[in-house]
Structure formats: C-alpha cells, structure tokens
Amino acid sequence: MTPIVARAKARASRLVPMPRVPRLALILLAVVAALPLVGNAYILSVLIKVGLHAVIAMGLVLLTGLAGQVSLGQGVFFGTGAYVSALLVLKTGVSPWLALPLAAATSGLLAAPIGRAILRLKGIIVAGVTLTVNLIFFYLVVSLSGLTGGATGLSQIPRLEYPRIMPYTTFVFYVVWLIAVVCLILSVNIAASRVGRALKSVNLLGGGSEDTAQVLGIDVMHFKVAAYIVAAVFAGVAGSVYAHYTSVIEPHTFSVQTSVLVAIMVILGGVTNPWGAIVGSALIVGLTEFLREVAPIVLGGPTGAYELVAYGVVLVATLLFLPSGLCSLPARIEEWRRGRRL
Amino acid sequence: MSSRTAMRSATSVSRGGHGPLVEYSGVSVSYGELVAVNNVSFSVERGEILCIIGPNGAGKTTLLRMTSGLLRPTGGQIWFEGLRIDTMPAHRIAALGATQLFQDIQLFDNMSVLDNVMTGAHVWSDGGLIGSSLRLAAIVDEERRIRRAAVEQLSLVGLTGVLHEFPAALSWGERKLVGLARALLCRPTLLLLDEPYGGLDTEEIDRLSRMLRTLKSEGMTILMVEHLTDVVMDVADRVVVLHYGEMLAEGTPDTIREDERVIATYLGD
Numbered sequence: 001m002t003p004i005v006a007r008a009k010a011r012a013s014r015l016v017p018m019p020r021v022p023r024l025a026l027i028l029l030a031v032v033a034a035l036p037l038v039g040n041a042y043i044l045s046v047l048i049k050v051g052l053h054a055v056i057a058m059g060l061v062l063l064t065g066l067a068g069q070v071s072l073g074q075g076v077f078f079g080t081g082a083y084v085s086a087l088l089v090l091k092t093g094v095s096p097w098l099a100l101p102l103a104a105a106t107s108g109l110l111a112a113p114i115g116r117a118i119l120r121l122k123g124i125i126v127a128g129v130t131l132t133v134n135l136i137f138f139y140l141v142v143s144l145s146g147l148t149g150g151a152t153g154l155s156q157i158p159r160l161e162y163p164r165i166m167p168y169t170t171f172v173f174y175v176v177w178l179i180a181v182v183c184l185i186l187s188v189n190i191a192a193s194r195v196g197r198a199l200k201s202v203n204l205l206g207g208g209s210e211d212t213a214q215v216l217g218i219d220v221m222h223f224k225v226a227a228y229i230v231a232a233v234f235a236g237v238a239g240s241v242y243a244h245y246t247s248v249i250e251p252h253t254f255s256v257q258t259s260v261l262v263a264i265m266v267i268l269g270g271v272t273n274p275w276g277a278i279v280g281s282a283l284i285v286g287l288t289e290f291l292r293e294v295a296p297i298v299l300g301g302p303t304g305a306y307e308l309v310a311y312g313v314v315l316v317a318t319l320l321f322l323p324s325g326l327c328s329l330p331a332r333i334e335e336w337r338r339g340r341r342l
Numbered sequence: 343m344s345s346r347t348a349m350r351s352a353t354s355v356s357r358g359g360h361g362p363l364v365e366y367s368g369v370s371v372s373y374g375e376l377v378a379v380n381n382v383s384f385s386v387e388r389g390e391i392l393c394i395i396g397p398n399g400a401g402k403t404t405l406l407r408m409t410s411g412l413l414r415p416t417g418g419q420i421w422f423e424g425l426r427i428d429t430m431p432a433h434r435i436a437a438l439g440a441t442q443l444f445q446d447i448q449l450f451d452n453m454s455v456l457d458n459v460m461t462g463a464h465v466w467s468d469g470g471l472i473g474s475s476l477r478l479a480a481i482v483d484e485e486r487r488i489r490r491a492a493v494e495q496l497s498l499v500g501l502t503g504v505l506h507e508f509p510a511a512l513s514w515g516e517r518k519l520v521g522l523a524r525a526l527l528c529r530p531t532l533l534l535l536d537e538p539y540g541g542l543d544t545e546e547i548d549r550l551s552r553m554l555r556t557l558k559s560e561g562m563t564i565l566m567v568e569h570l571t572d573v574v575m576d577v578a579d580r581v582v583v584l585h586y587g588e589m590l591a592e593g594t595p596d597t598i599r600e601d602e603r604v605i606a607t608y609l610g611d
Contacts, residue, residue: 189474189477190474190475193469193477193481194460194484195470195471196474197461200453201450201461207509208451208452211412212448212450213461214411214432215436215441216436216441216464216525216528217433217441217464217465
C-alpha cells in the first residue's frame with residue numbers, strides 16, 4: 001500500500017461514525033418495528049403524534065436540559081418546517097422528500113439570527129421572549145394569507161412518496177419513529193461529548209457558570225446558538241413530516257399552546273434526558289387522546305373539557321414526587337430499595 | 343513516571359518567547375464615580391509566581407478578571423504573549439493560554455468531577471457539533487485522550503476515587519483541587535488564581551504550595567491574588583501591592599516585607 005493510500009485510508013477511518021446505540025434504543029426499535037403488526041390505524045396515528053412531539057421535545061432537551069435556555073417558542077420552527085415544506089411542494093412541485101431537508105434547513109437558518117438576538121438575555125426572560133416570537137409567528141402566518149392560506153391554512157399537501165406495500169399511516173409511522181430514534185441517538189451522542197460538556201457548562205439553571213465556561217475557552221454564545229439551531233432543525237423535520245402526513249396545516253397547530261405543551265412534555269419526562277422527550281410526549285399525547293375519547297363518555301361534558309386540568313394535575317404531581325421527571329423513576333426506586341436494605 | 347515528569351506532560355507548556363508574558367500599561371477601570379483600578383502598570387515575567395496583595399477593595403480581583411477577559415478596562419492596555427488582549431473576549435484569551443481559577447471555584451454542579459475536569463480540555467480539543475452527534479471515530483479517539491488526561495490530572499493533584507462524584511459531595515479542599523485540575527487541563531501558559539488558599543487547612547496549604555512550585559519549575563507563569571501574607575512571602579517570586587486601586591509597591595517578598603508604606607497600610611507591625 002502506498003503511503004498516500006495509507007494516509008487516505010487513515011483519514012477516512014477517522015470519519016467513520018461509531019454510533020453509541022443504547023440497548024434501550026434497540027429495544028425501542030424492535031417495539032416500533034412490531035407495533036404495526038398489532039396496532040390499528042387509530043393507535044398508529046396516536047403513535048405518530050407521540051413520535052413527532054418527541055422529536056420536537058428532544059431538541060428542547062438539548063436546548064433547555066443541557067444548555068439551560070428555556071424556550072416556549074418551538075412552535076415557530078415546527079411551523080416553519082411545515083409551511084416551508086408544504087409551500088415548496090405545492091408551489092414548485094418538488095418531491096416532499098427533497099422538501100423535508102430543505103424545510104429543516106430553513107428552520108435552522110431562521111433560528112440562527114433569532115437565537116443570536118434572544119440568547120444574549122438571561123434566565124426566564126428568554127422564555128418570555130421566545131413565547132413572544134411564537135405569537136409574532138402565529139400572527140404573521142395568519143396575516144400573510146396570500147402565501148400561507150391565513151387562518152384556514154393550507155390543504156391538499158401532497159403525501160410523501162411511499163412504497164404501496166403498506167398503508168400510508170403505517171409508512172409514516174415507520175418514518176416518524178426512524179427519525180425519532182435517529183434524533184435520540186444524535187442527542188445522546190451530543191450530550192456525552194465535548195459539545196455536551198460545553199452546553200452543560202453554560203446552563204445557569206443546572207449549576208453551570210458562563211464566567212467559568214469562558215475562561216476555559218468556551219464561546220458561550222456560539223454553543224447556545226448551536227443548541228437553538230439544532231432544536232429548530234429537529235422541530236423543522238417534525239413540521240415537514242406532519243404537513244405531508246396530515247395534508248392539511250393551519251396556524252393554530254403551531255401556536256404558543258403547542259410550544260407550552262412540548263415544554264410540559266420535556267419537564268414530565270425529564271428535562272436533561274433525551275429519553276424523557278419520548279416518555280413525556282407519550283404521556284401527554286396518550287392522556288390527551290384518553291380524555292378526548294373516554295372522559296366525555298364517562299364524566300360527561302364536551303370533548304377537551306378536562307385536558308387542561310389533567311395536564312396541571314400530572315405536572316404538579318410529577319414536580320412534587322419526581323422533580324427530575326419520569327425518567328428518574330428507576331433511579332429513585334433503586335435508591336429506595338438501597339435505603340430499605342440499609 | 344515521576345510526578346514532575348507527569349506534571350510536565352499533563353499540564354503547562356512554556357511557549358518560550360521573549361520579554362514579559364503579561365504587561366499592564368496604565369490600566370484603569372471605574373464604575374461611574376468609583377475608580378476600582380487606577381493607572382496600574384507592571385509586568386509579569388515568564389515562569390514566575392507573582393502575587394498581588396492588598397486590603398479588601400484594592401482592585402486585586404478586578405485586575406485578574408481584566409486579565410482573563412471577563413472585565414474590560416476603561417483605560418490602558420493589557421498585553422499577553424505580545425498580543426493586546428484588553429478588547430478580546432475571554433474565550434479567545436483562554437485559547438491564547440491564560441485561564442483563571444475563581445475564589446469560589448465555580449465547579450459545574452451539573453457535571454461529575456471527571457466531566458468537570460474534562461471541560462478543561464475544551465481549549466485544545468476540537469470535536470464539533472456534527473462530528474460529536476455522529477460520534478465519528480476521530481471524536482471517539484479524542485474523547486478517550488481527554489478522559490485519560492483528565493484522570494491523570496486528577497491523580498496528579500491527589501484526587502482519586504471521586505471521578506463520578508458530583509461537586510456537591512466534595513469537601514471544600516477537594517473542590518479546590520478539582521478546580522485546579524480543570525484549570526491545569528487547559529494546559530495554560532498563565533494561570534490566574536484568585537485566593538487559592540482560602541478555606542484550606544495547614545496540610546492542604548503546604549500541598550498547594552508544593553504544587554505551585556512544581557508548576558513553576560515546569561515553566562508555568564502564575565499570577566495570584568492572596569490574603570495569606572505568610573504564604574505569599576513563601577511562594578512568590580515577586581509581589582505587587584495594591585491599595586484603593588493604585589499600585590503601592592512592587593518587588594521581591596523581602597523588599598515588600600521591609601517597605602514602610604506597605605507596612606503602614608497593609609502588613610502592619
């Protein structure tokens with residue numbers, strides 16, 4: 001082997017991904033693969049919702065859990081992904097598969113200047129400003145009716161091209177959960193890396209210190225904005241898939257309510273744990289569906305009457321008994337068992 | 343491997359060069375009417391331990407914060423390695439080879455001891471977002487190197503068996519050592535220490551003094567603010583005395599000990 005070939009091979013070997021795939025992720029993949037065999041279309045549609053919210057929530061875990069920047073405005077990037085993807089396909093006729101990465105990239109590009117402006121602020125003010133940006137986005141989408149369809153939104157958005165060997169819902173289910181598992185692996189890798197340590201070091205909510213981070217050579221603003229962009233890209237991907245799954249999008253789907261709900265999912269699951277995003281979104285989406293379908297029959301009243309109360313009760317109970325989220329439950333049980341042994 | 347050789351491999355690299363490592367030229371900083379540091383000029387020579395002493399409010403910590411880039415002077419210039427740094431952001435100054443250990447240590451409470459120390463390698467490692475998220479082979483190799491260096495650094499400061507503890511579980515002395523290990527993993531040319539002896543017992547003080555002497559012998563330059571005058575006179579090559587933001591005296595410990603102005607305003611009889 002010539003030295004040039006040897007050098008090229010050595011360089012290439014340094015670029016080989018070595019994914020850290022936790023055993024639980026493999027179990028999750030197996031469960032996901034098997035679910036369409038046993039679940040009906042309704043269950044799959046609920047699980048698609050869980051997966052899409054989990055992807056947005058994973059971005060928030062990186063942004064809030066790791067970097068300590070509270071965002072109540074992820075709906076902006078969820079919506080950007082959905083509208084950009086839908087408009088690209090409707091207006092230019094490109095394939096939804098091409099629109100998906102373009103929409104995600106647009107969400108990331110939009111996040112860069114917004115993040116740079118917002119993340120100079122500190123603490124809870126960041127949450128307030130991101131919420132305000134979400135409100136502005138909502139009214140902008142409603143106002144630009146010539147482009148976005150205004151309050152009624154866009155319809156007849158083409159589906160993702162798919163092999164006709166399975167129903168479309170089943171196909172989207174696989175796509176969504178493949179994306180969710182990929183985002184989970186990326187998040188776990190980031191959290192355990194130099195970048196993850198830099199993000200944790202600027203997390204003032206979790207015990208970080210910007211002064212210390214800076215004297216250790218960490219460009220605080222660079223890493224905060226990077227986390228904001230990654231979270232936006234995750235949300236943009238979810239938005240694009242959502243648009244091509246439902247074929248109809250309207251501004252309310254991307255409102256502050258959605259952003260707050262995603263934040264609640266992250267808190268419930270465990271703000272510092274990417275797995276918490278899946279657990280939290282499963283709980284909230286599952287609870288919402290249960291209350292929508294079962295509660296009106298059992299308790300009476302209109303559909304959706306109990307949702308806010310239920311979210312509140314679950315949130316308060318979790319914060320009281322498991323402040324680190326549901327993902328901390330196994331550790332708490334282990335602590336309790338050890339305590340009993342002593 | 344002897345501790346000295348190990349210290350050399352894991353910590354400082356003297357970058358050579360000529361002239362002073364740091365130069366303060368007419369440096370001032372004021373907060374409205376209050377002048378915290380007023381027209382201070384001195385230099386820090388390569389490979390020396392220079393201690394800044396003075397009463398509370400003398401401007402000692404302010405001077406350190408200006409050197410590390412956390413505070414901008416309102417007048418004058420600061421030069422480090424021949425580069426003007428008073429307008430540079432702190433992370434760029436760290437990249438040039440200066441890092442600071444704060445008086446209250448400021449360990450990251452959301453990270454284990456090992457991760458805290460590994461953060462010190464940020465300045466000389468380069469794993470980016472994409473490589474880290476894909477866990478490229480090069481990134482995995484680099485992480486292994488950083489982990490090895492961090493473990494080695496912790497053992498050099500005498501801390502083993504606490505790698506996976508969180509800072510809240512450590513004693514004050516242990517926290518100081520973790521902070522020092524983290525700062526040293528930056529492989530700095532200039533180490534800025536803000537009251538490193540505060541809260542340590544006699545044994546820990548002796549141990550820290552030995553460590554600082556070893557680092558100096560390896561070529562590291564140390565600029566330190568300290569209140570314990572006995573320790574200062576023991577470890578420092580030179581001493582600068584500040585008083586209400588102005589420079590009162592500068593010289594070797596023996597000169598300072600006999601300086602009448604210093605005795606009258608700070609040391610006493």
